Amino acid sequence: MVSRVGDIEELLVELLGGKEEAEREAWRLMLLIYGSLLKKAEFLLSLVSGMPSEKDLTVLKDPEAIIRELRKTRQKLWEEKYQNWFE
């Protein structure tokens, strides 16, 4: 099993018939492997970029208090926009 970057490099050189060929194809392979993840990241970042950060719930230690605060946020969002999310 391949477990290190060096192992992957060696394997690629072997599979593609030489170091030069492996280097030339490296970006194409990167895009093939990570392309869908990059698209998802781009979509996700554009999604959250329009969302404000209002408070830090993680300072609360009591789980019940966190749930109560999340209910308040849910109510606020419902009033602001949830009703538009039905058709």
Add this chain to the structure above:
Amino acid sequence: MVRVVLDSNEYVFYIMGLSDVVEFVLNAGAEVCVHTAIIEEVWRNLMAPAHKTAFLSVLLSPGVRIYTDKLPRALREKYARLGLRGGDILIAAFTEFCRADILVTEDTNFGVLKGAADVPFEVLSYRQLRSRGL
């Protein structure tokens, strides 16, 4: 494949290190469905960059599917009729819409759905999910 919706409280507890719900569900091979409404609820309540990164990292997992769809109005009426209020209606409607098998939440407001006829998913706390398994 089992589909799961995690309520916003589950993400917050996970990010705070109070639970390992995300790993448990993803390692079991389930697909996690998340609506933008849930993302916004969590995002609005995070300030620390490390916490935001942790949340983004969860959402970027291959087993997490993000939905931006509008939901059928009939589902809104259905879950209002079953006793849910406000934004909780949207969470239940989304859980049915994405054909999830389980809604995982620590919020007792969803208790009204337990045992109700015509609800095509289970409502479980993380503790209940863990002891029952996926």
